[in-house]
Amino acid sequence: MQLNDKASIRRALAAATCTLLGSASQTSHAEGSDEKWRVDTSVLYYSEQDRVTVVEPVVFLRKTTGEDSFVNFRLIYDTMSGASANGATPTNKPQTFTSASGTSTYTTPAGKTPLHDFSDQRVAVAVEWDKPVDHLSRAIYGINASTENDYRSIGLSATRLRDFNDKLTTLTLGIAGSYDSVMPIGGAPIPMQLMSAAVPSPAGGEGDEGEGGKTKLVADAIVGITQVLTRRALTQFNYSIGYSSGYLTDPYKVVSVIDATGATLDYRFESRPDIRLRQSLYWKTAYHFDHDVMHFAYRYYWDDWGIHAHTADLHYRMELWKGAYLQPHLRYSTQTAANFYTYSLLNTSPVPTYASADYRLGDLTTTTYGLKLGIPVGRTSELNLRVESITQSGNGYPADAIGIQKNYDLFPTINTTVVQITYTGRF
Amino acid sequence: MTLLRRAGYWEGTFEAMASPCSVLAEVASAAEARRLLDLARVEALRIEAKFSRYRQDNILHRINSSGGQPIEVDDETAQLLDYAAHCHTLSQGRFDITSGILRRVWRFDGSDRVPSADAVAALLPWIGWDKVTWRRPHITLPAGMEIDLGGIGKEYAVDRCALLLAAETRASLLINFGGDLFSTGARADGHSWRVGLDDPSATGSASAGEIEIRRGAVATSGDARRYLLKDGIRYVHILDPHTGWPVPGAPHSVTVVAGSCLEAGMLATFAMLMGHDAEKFLLDQHVTHHVIR
Numbered sequence: 001m002q003l004n005d006k007a008s009i010r011r012a013l014a015a016a017t018c019t020l021l022g023s024a025s026q027t028s029h030a031e032g033s034d035e036k037w038r039v040d041t042s043v044l045y046y047s048e049q050d051r052v053t054v055v056e057p058v059v060f061l062r063k064t065t066g067e068d069s070f071v072n073f074r075l076i077y078d079t080m081s082g083a084s085a086n087g088a089t090p091t092n093k094p095q096t097f098t099s100a101s102g103t104s105t106y107t108t109p110a111g112k113t114p115l116h117d118f119s120d121q122r123v124a125v126a127v128e129w130d131k132p133v134d135h136l137s138r139a140i141y142g143i144n145a146s147t148e149n150d151y152r153s154i155g156l157s158a159t160r161l162r163d164f165n166d167k168l169t170t171l172t173l174g175i176a177g178s179y180d181s182v183m184p185i186g187g188a189p190i191p192m193q194l195m196s197a198a199v200p201s202p203a204g205g206e207g208d209e210g211e212g213g214k215t216k217l218v219a220d221a222i223v224g225i226t227q228v229l230t231r232r233a234l235t236q237f238n239y240s241i242g243y244s245s246g247y248l249t250d251p252y253k254v255v256s257v258i259d260a261t262g263a264t265l266d267y268r269f270e271s272r273p274d275i276r277l278r279q280s281l282y283w284k285t286a287y288h289f290d291h292d293v294m295h296f297a298y299r300y301y302w303d304d305w306g307i308h309a310h311t312a313d314l315h316y317r318m319e320l321w322k323g324a325y326l327q328p329h330l331r332y333s334t335q336t337a338a339n340f341y342t343y344s345l346l347n348t349s350p351v352p353t354y355a356s357a358d359y360r361l362g363d364l365t366t367t368t369y370g371l372k373l374g375i376p377v378g379r380t381s382e383l384n385l386r387v388e389s390i391t392q393s394g395n396g397y398p399a400d401a402i403g404i405q406k407n408y409d410l411f412p413t414i415n416t417t418v419v420q421i422t423y424t425g426r427f
Numbered sequence: 428m429t430l431l432r433r434a435g436y437w438e439g440t441f442e443a444m445a446s447p448c449s450v451l452a453e454v455a456s457a458a459e460a461r462r463l464l465d466l467a468r469v470e471a472l473r474i475e476a477k478f479s480r481y482r483q484d485n486i487l488h489r490i491n492s493s494g495g496q497p498i499e500v501d502d503e504t505a506q507l508l509d510y511a512a513h514c515h516t517l518s519q520g521r522f523d524i525t526s527g528i529l530r531r532v533w534r535f536d537g538s539d540r541v542p543s544a545d546a547v548a549a550l551l552p553w554i555g556w557d558k559v560t561w562r563r564p565h566i567t568l569p570a571g572m573e574i575d576l577g578g579i580g581k582e583y584a585v586d587r588c589a590l591l592l593a594a595e596t597r598a599s600l601l602i603n604f605g606g607d608l609f610s611t612g613a614r615a616d617g618h619s620w621r622v623g624l625d626d627p628s629a630t631g632s633a634s635a636g637e638i639e640i641r642r643g644a645v646a647t648s649g650d651a652r653r654y655l656l657k658d659g660i661r662y663v664h665i666l667d668p669h670t671g672w673p674v675p676g677a678p679h680s681v682t683v684v685a686g687s688c689l690e691a692g693m694l695a696t697f698a699m700l701m702g703h704d705a706e707k708f709l710l711d712q713h714v715t716h717h718v719i720r
Contacts (some may be wrong), residue, residue, distance in 0.1 A: 009517050009694075009712060010690070010712045010714060012517055013517065013689075013690045013693050014685075014690055016510055016514070017510070017586075017686075017687050017689045019509070019510075020506050020510045020689065021586050021590060021689070066484075068484040068488070068489065069484075132483060132484050134483075135482075135483035135484075136483065168570075168571065170494075226494065228494055228495075228571050230570070230571065232495070232570065234494050234570045286495060288495045288569055290560075291560055293495070319560075319562075322562075323562055323565065379564060380499075380564065426499075
């Protein structure tokens, strides 16, 4: 240790010590109140071009209840409005649709993709308790509930994390369950019934079977392992399995019934199996450069409806100056269609048990480009802005389109913009 | 926790940070002595709980188990990290709070179990404060690395307690946490506090002499009971984070007198890290010191 100005070490130490003790003594009265609250507030704006718009304010509060123990509280209020594709294909005539109860109708002009107008509000609350169990384990217990005009959900979750191997390995086990009620506006249609045959219900708003709603149960389990590979690299591997049973059909979706010329004759209300078994494998790796951090994730998903999906996701956090950062995001996802997905039903073919023209169950490719900018505000707060552009596309001109169907884009590309502003503060 | 009446002062003792801790107070009543002792004890235990590497429920554990993610720290932790970073620079990287993982291979238990060169070299990629991203209030510790504030914690606790207690009383106090001590001033009769120095080469309670302090701090680095002996070579427990090996020529112990326990402790540690040049370094710093070889 060659030191040029040798005596300066003592002076430098004295100055540093003075800073440490001087400031510590000033803050000594605040020791008991070391960051008790963390608040995240954000507003998310989601807009599908010509379709759905969602404005979603979120308030997240985290209260530190002890050394390393937290209670998280989340409140979300969504206002959704706009139009979503009802599943029918465009055709050369205006199309009129009637709800299951016959109480409401809407018309789509010739040549346009039929969209169903809607507006809804959703309130969701969630509370989570996160605390150490022993020196190697943590437990997180959660309860959540949400309500919309036509949907209600209540759920419970439990997660256990355990460290092994000098904390280089973490095992995660989680289970979650929810009980949902669907109360379709205009009643729940009879699956595969022709729209023209739907019997208007005088009461209106009631389901065809005289029920106010349908229910479904969802159970999920996850097992994961996180491994520190080197001082710069971390990898994570998860397997998750989910089981849904009950009313899994979308009451607002229909399938066009066409003849051999491709002309639309009628519509059938869609029908989905009442059980779905979902599985996925997820692999994520993070690499820490000198300052920047890169995250790459790949997911393979499959279910017993026949959907197989591959998703790759890349985030790169670039540290700018004074704590600011810029984070580009790229995501690519591609999925195969469910077995019962169809563009339309031919009137001469037997009526299948299950059929849906919901584009979300079709062959679908989703590409996301995003950018996030974070700026520190003061010492303990951060403001960040996230902008993403999402494109969902499929095959609009399939080889098996019939007659005049060939003239129309049966799978219009959906462009979505997401803008989110978040403020994080600590008190 | 015990409180005893001595000649002209009260001596309160408790255990914290794996050390016997005592507070000597020249106050009249037992109640006042107990109040001061309680304040010191609560503060010492608070600091221990917050920064001990043996606990899994504190900020240190959160940082060490962050797996490469940034962790936001409170002001006090930030001040200590700033201080540690400063000491790293001043010692040209010899004092390094990331070097604690060398404990996995070095156990100074008096045996001859010197680790293999490979075992030591394998840990070096996980050592080095320069590999840590510290941008107050966020620390990003590369996965697998650990920090340990053990080299600062006890001295910091002494100085903090001295500040707290001095704000409560004008009486003379001597705070002694395991040999790191601070006196708030001369005793009422004008005499200094006299403190026996431990002889590190003896295993018993033999004294290597006495130090007198009026106002100021004394700290010792080194512990001759912690060593390895193999093939006639004695390996002292002060390690060089650059090599992962004991500093050649390091004294058995270094004791320094300074204005605060932190300064005294750091100067003593820096001197140990200088090895053969410990005495020269201390002379250059113009500090009162005592080196045992």
